[in-house]
Amino acid sequence: MIELSRKEDGTSDTEVFAKDVAHGLSQEPKSLPSRYFYDAAGSKLFQGIMALPEYYLTRCEFKVLTENREEMARQFAANGFFHLIDLGAGDAMKTKVLLRELSQQKSAFDYVPVDISGTAMSQLRDSLQQEMPSVDVQAVVGEYFPALEWLQDNKAARKVVLFLGSNIGNFKADESKRFLQRVCSNLSKADKLLMGIDLRKDPDVVLSAYNDASGVTAEFNLNLLRRINRELGGNFNVDQFQHYPIYNPHEGVMRSFLVSKEDQDVYIQSTGQTFHFDAWEAVHTENSHKYTLQQVYELGKACGFSVETVFQDKACRFADVLFTVD
Ligand SMILES: C[S@@+](CC[C@H](N)C(=O)[O-])C[C@H]1O[C@@H](n2cnc3c(N)ncnc32)[C@H](O)[C@@H]1O
Incomplete structure (x- = not known):
């Protein structure tokens, strides 16, 4: 397994986490970056989310991939x-x-999964060894871009990049553009990108996917505070925060918050700071954008990609879009 997570300036992952938390909680309004959801506990909770009846995204994308797998593999x-x-x-x-x-x-390929979660990557490597021993796997633990740059330097052959799960929707509008432009700048003419996109749909369906009846999504969101307690020596009383998701159908954005149920102070040892939360003050933790197909075409175009094929499930309103580099 390749580990790229250490910063070149010697800063540890924990120091970067502490800096990002201190920055987000000092802002007005407060926020925490969603990339910190996925420690070992968060990755496990996310597997629980994917199995929820309300969380249509995984089922829908699984269906799109299953129904179109032959054509995708051929392309x-x-x-x-x-x-x-x-x-x-x-x-x-x-x-x-x-x-x-x-x-x-019998396609000629190797598989390079990239993830910031080391636990997810070692579990995936082990499960692939068991289930598909003939697939050549090189798991990379690290951020998207250091990994793409490492690949550019170390793996000269053609690349097909997967960005599934509508992960693109977790960025703000300008960030998703910058992200795709940077992906494009690390690709060559013959390379491809397959991106999972959650399309606009019934707002009630979207909202319940992020607010399931059994409370797994709430636990996933609250785990961010537990992670700060575990890794940064925080003293969040997690019971005094509640998960609050809201969907704006006009913008097509699902937003998740953690709302402080009371006036409270939280001390975080690693940052040496105390953060005050007013009663009912909200901390923004996640965005999930839902797109129209027109927006997807325009986003791709603005970032140096052309749509080759749209694989979609019309009932689910989920698409996996195959792009080529312009
Ligand atoms: C929503 S899950 C999607 C997993 C899978 N692709 C799917 O479609 O089911 C997002 C994954 O992206 C990883 N991730 C989030 N931010 C990342 C980053 N900046 N660099 C690398 N991996 C990241 C998380 O650890 C997590 O495993």
Whole structure:
């Protein structure tokens, strides 16, 4: 397994986490970056979310990939050997549909899952060794861009990048553009990008996906405070915060918050700071954008990509869009 998570200036991951938390909680309004959801406990909770009846995204994308796997594998492998790079791979439950198909078609490829969660990557490497020993796997623990840059320097062959799970929706509008432009700048003409996109749909369906009846999503959101307590010596009383999701159908944005139920102070040892929360003050923790297909075409175009094929499930309103580099 390749570990890229250490910063070149010697700053540890914990120091960066502490800095980001201090910055977010000093802002008005307060926020915490969603990338810190995925420690070992958060990755496990997210697996629970993916199995929820309300969380349609995983089921829908699984269906799109399953129904179109032959065509996708054929298009990926059209020009010979390629690296299949899975950005934010997690447990790769859906990617395994494509890996099985590519193996069956005897395509020439290797699989490079990338994730900031070391636990997720070691579990994925072990599960692939068991389930698909013939697939050549090189797991990378690190951030998206250091990983893409490392790949650019170390893996010369053609690349097919996967960015599944509608992860693109977690960025702010300007961030998603910058993200895709940077992905594009690390790709060459013959490379491809397959991106999962959650399309606009019934607002009630969207809202319940992020506010399930059994409370797993609430636990996932609150785990961010537990992680600060565990890793940064925080003293959050997690029971005094509540998960609060809200969907804006006009913007197509699902936003999640942690709301302080009372006036309270929280001390975080690693930052040496005390943060005050007013009663009912909200901390923004996540965005999930829902797109129209037109927006997807325009976003791709603005970032140097053209749409090759839209694979979608019309009933689910979920699409996996295959882009080529302009
Ligand atoms: C919502 S999960 C999606 C997992 C999988 N791709 C899927 O579609 O089911 C997001 C994954 O991205 C990873 N992740 C989040 N931010 C990241 C970053 N900046 N660099 C690398 N991985 C990241 C998380 O650790 C998590 O495993």
